[in-house]
Amino acid sequence: MKYKNEIEKYIEDHKQEMIDDIIKLCEINSQKMPYKEGMPFGEGPYKALMAAISMGEGYGFSVKNYDNYVAAIDLNDKEKGLDILAHLDVVPEGEGWTKTEPFKPHIEDGKIYGRGTSDDKGPAVAALYALRALKELNIPLSKNVRLILGTDEECGSECIKHYYKFEKEAPLSFSPDAEYPVVNIEKGKLHGNFVANFEKSTELPRIVSIEAGTKVNVVPPKAKMVIEGLKIDDVKAEADKVSAETGIKFLFDLEPVFEITAMGKNAHGSTPQNGNNAITALLLLISRLKFAKSKQIEILNNLYKLMPHGETDGKSLGIKCSDEKSGELTLAFSLLKVTQDNIDGGFDLRCPICASTKDIMSTLRVKLSAAGVELTNQTMTEPHEVPGDGHFVQTLNKCYEEYTGLKGGAIAIGGLTYVHDIKNGVAFGAIFPGTDTHMHGADEFMVISELVASAKIFAQVIVELCS
Template sequence: MQFNEYIDDYKEDLIESTKGLVRIKSIEEEEKDGMPFGEGPALALQYALNTADSMGFKTVNMDNYVGFVEYGQGEEYIAVLGHVDVVPEGSGWKYNPYGAEIHDDKIYGRGTIDDKGPIMAALYGLKAIKDSGIKISKKIRIIFGTNEESGCGEIQYYLDKEKAPVAAFTPDADYPVINGEKGITFFQLHKDFEVKSNKEKIIYIKGGSKANMVPDYCEMAIKTDREDIIVEYANTFKEMIGFDIEAEIKGDLVIVVSKGKSAHGSTPEVGVNAIMQLLAFAGELELDKCDATRFIEFMNIHIGLETDGESFGVYMKDEVSGELSFNVGLIDMNEETVKLELNLRYPVTHTFEEMMEGIDKTLDGTGMRIQNMIHQEPLYFPEDHPLVETLSKIYSEATGVEAKPFSIGGGTYAKEMPNTVAFGPLFPGREELAHQVDEYIFIDDLVLNAKIYAEAIYRLAK
C-alpha cells in the first residue's frame, strides 16, 4: 500500500475535515433559490469543495445539485461517488448528532459512517496520489452528491451534462465488495375514512420520519371515556408483551407513546418498529368499529412485526441476496385519512412485477391506493467482473483477509451511475450504525479507509 505514509501524515487533517462536514445539518429541506435540496445539503457540498480547493484541486459545483473534484488528464475518467446529505437524526442520542465529538477513539455524529467520513477519506486518498507525483493514465473525479438519502435526483442531473465514468466505486456500504443490491421501492399507501366512530375516536397517529428508517417513535391520541382503563392497560401490555408503550391523560385525550429502535430500512430486522408496536396495542383496545379501526386490524394481520413481507403476500428469497425486506417507515393518520410510507427491497433475481402482483392482491377491496411509487431495479455484477476482481484484490492485500463479494439490501449510487459498485467503508465485525442513533466511525477505520481508497483510485486510474 504505497500511499500509507502520506495518509498517516494527513490523519489530523482528515479528522478535522470530517468533523467540519458532520457539523453541517444537511437533511433535505424545501428548495431555496439556487439550493435544490435546501440549505443544508448545499452548505455541505460547498464545504467539501472548499476542502478540495484548499488542496489545490480543480473543483466544479453543478448548481448545488452535485459537485466534483478533478485530477489528471484524459477523456476517460474513474470516479468515487459519495454523498454529503444525511437522514434525520431521530431521538435518544448520547452525544450531539451534529457535534462531531470524539469519544473512545470514535467520531460521533450523523453522517460519520454514512457517508461524510468515507467520502472525506476518498478525498484524502486522492490527495495522497497527487502529492506522491505518481503517474496515472486516466482522469480521476471525486463526486459529491446531495440527494442520495431522498431519491438520488442529483445523479441524473450530473449525467445529463457529463458522461459516466469507465469505472467507479461508492464508499457507502460494506467491505469487501458489494456486487449485488436488491431492487428498492418507496411508496405511500393512502386510505380515506368514510365510516367513522361516534363514540371513541382516534384523533391522530403520527410516527417515523422517512420510509428508509425504522421508526423509533410513534404517538397516538384517543378521545374516550375509558381514560383510566386504557392507561392502566398500557402498563399491563408493556409488562406482558415487552413493548415500550406508555400512556397518560392530557386534558380530554389519552396520549399513547411507543418507543422503538431505529435502523436502516434495508435491515428492518435489527430495529424495533415503533409504529407497528403502537398499532398492535391499539388493536387490543376494542375501540368502536369504524374505518380507522379496520385499517389498524388490516395492518396487524398483514404486517405486524414481520420484516419479510410474508403476511403481506410479497415474501421472496434467493441465494444471492436473501429475503425481501419490508419496512413501515412513517404514518400520518387523523379522523379523515391515513398515509403510510413504506420501503420494500426485493431479491436481485426477482422482479418488480412479481412483488407488485402480491401487493395488488393484498390491497384488493381494501380501498387503499398506492401513490408516489419510486422504483430502482436490482443491481448485480458477477464475481469475475474486472471491477469486482480489482477491488477484491486491493481489500485482501490491505487487510490480509480473503475478499468474498456479497449482495446487500441497501441501495447506493451504484444503481444510479453506470460501471459502479459499492466498496466499504464498514469493516466486517463492526456494528452497522447507518441511520441509527449514536452513529460513529472509528478513527482508525477512517484512516484505513483513506489508505484503501487511495490504492483503489490509483489502480483503477493507471
C-alpha cells in the first residue's frame, strides 16, 4: 500500500506522545453533568472538549467549535471526503475498580486503564494521530478528512444532532467507537421507560423503597431495597437460595433501616448476557418473600414475570426474534425506582434488522399495561445497515487486513454509534477481536499496541479513500 512504510514509522516514532495525550483526556471526568452557561453538557465534557481543541490547534490543525457541543478538526480545506466521528464524554465511573481509580489512568502490562480509554478517548486520539501523521508527512490528498469530536454520545447524542444543523454529512463516515473489522449493521434501539402510580399501603410486611441502576444502557450492578415487617433470618434464608441460583450476593444492614443490597455485575446494555442483573435478582427475592398484598407488590411480581433473571432475549415479553445477519434481540431491565405509591423503571432493548419496530412497540404496550405500568415511549430507533460488499467497507477491510494480518469482514452490533443515522456511516475499530476492554465496566482499558495499530490503519484508510 502506498505510504505504508512512512505511516508506520511516524506512528511508532510518536507513540509515546499519543499515549500522553490519551492520558491527559482520560484524567478528565467527562460524564454528563448539569448544564452551565456555555457548557451544554456540564463542566466535565466542556473541559474534555477544550483539551482536545488545544491538542488539535497545537498540532497545527484548523479547529471549529460548534457552541461547545462538538469540535471539528480539519486535515485540509478541500471538499468533503471522509468524516471520522468520535466522542469525549464517558459513562459514570461505577464501582469495583481494582487497577486504578477511574480518572487516574494507569499503564500496566501494555494496557492503559481508566474510564474512557476504550470508549472513546483512546480511539479518538488514535484518529487525531492518523491526521497528524498525514499532515506532517505531507502526503498529498484530494479531499478533506474531518475528525468530529462530540460530548454527549452516551446520553442521547444531542451534540451530533446539533452539529448536523450546520453541516452536511461527508460522502463517507466512520466511527472508531466499536470493534474490528467493520460494523455495517447496528441494531434498532429503545431506551424504554414505564411508570405506575397507586395507593400507598400501610399493611406489613412491605417495601418502603427501591433504588437501582445507574444508566439505562448499563446492566445494573447494584440494587438497594428498604423493607419493614420481616425478620432478617427469614429474608437471609430466601436470599441464600436466590444467591445460589443467580450468583448475586446480598448484603444486609439493619441500621437505621432494614436495607438489602443486591450486588451483581455491570455490562453494556447491548450485551446484557455479559452482566449479572441486580434488579432482576432482587425482584426474584421479592417474589419469594411474604409481603402483604398491595398494588406495589403485585406490579413488581408482574414485572419479574415479564423480565425474569437470566433472560435477555425478550421471550417472556413476547418480542423474541433473531436473524442470521444481526443476531437476536436483547433486553436488559436496567433502572428501577420504587416508592410507596410509585414505580418508575427503564430497560434497554436492541432489535435485529428483521424486527418490526412497530410490532415490538405495540406488544410492549399491551404486555406492560397488563402488568400494571404504562410505557411512556412512543417510538424506537430503527436498525441501520450499510452494504457489506460496497467499495467503502471493502477498502476499510483491506487496510485492516494489511496492518494486522487478520481477516476482515462485516459484523453487526447491538450498540449505537454516532453513524447510526448516517447513510454511508459504519463503525470501524478500535477494539480488536477477542479483546474485552471492560467498556462501561470497572477496570476499563485499551491495549496500547492496538491503539497504535489503529492509528496506522486510520491513516492508511484516509490515503486510500481521499487521495
